[in-house]
Amino acid sequence: MRSASAKQAGLTEERIDDGIDHWRSSDAFTPAEKIALEYSELMQFEPAKIDEAFYERLGSHYSEEEIVELGAFIGFNVGYHTFFRTLDFYPMFTPEGVLVSQEESRRIYGDTPGSHLRADVQDALAAAHNHESAG
């Protein structure tokens, strides 16, 4: 489930997927947004590459106040998602924000995390809606 405020501000699943999978080549992101996504990706996978030169590039798009905020947010989430993954639970919310059991959530999200727009997630959501209507 996505942040209600971000959705209200117009953030779509398509933009999220684009930002994750195609930010380098996408025209939908500004240079400042692209370097923030690169910062996040490097923090997760190759933190040693975040060096003085990288911070210089980052500093050409963001103030130090913004850099601290971005870095803290990314650091929090690298840790959280790693920890939560090891706990092996599913979201309590469906992609539409409805509270469901762990069994139902697993049916919807499947075994491999990925886009909410992918066919198996959409099919599972449709099946859940049909089951609800029939009930």
Add this chain to the structure above:
Amino acid sequence: MPNITMLDIDELMEGELAGFVKKCLRHKAPDPAFHAMQGHNPSLSRALYIAWGTVFNTGVVSHSLKEIIRVQLSRAAFCNY
């Protein structure tokens, strides 16, 4: 099955984390599982929610950009959260 007990949302709504769980239900992020897992240590869950929520929901960087980053890192860690 989760590797530690997942607390019941209705029970959490009656305890000291009620206000924080309601915020999860209203804002849709983080997922209420944040407290269903960490609520075993309520004071820690509360403190972590406040810290995480401050950097996610306030500040000077675009909230939508932070939401993309949140999902990016979730998928990178193979977490559906």
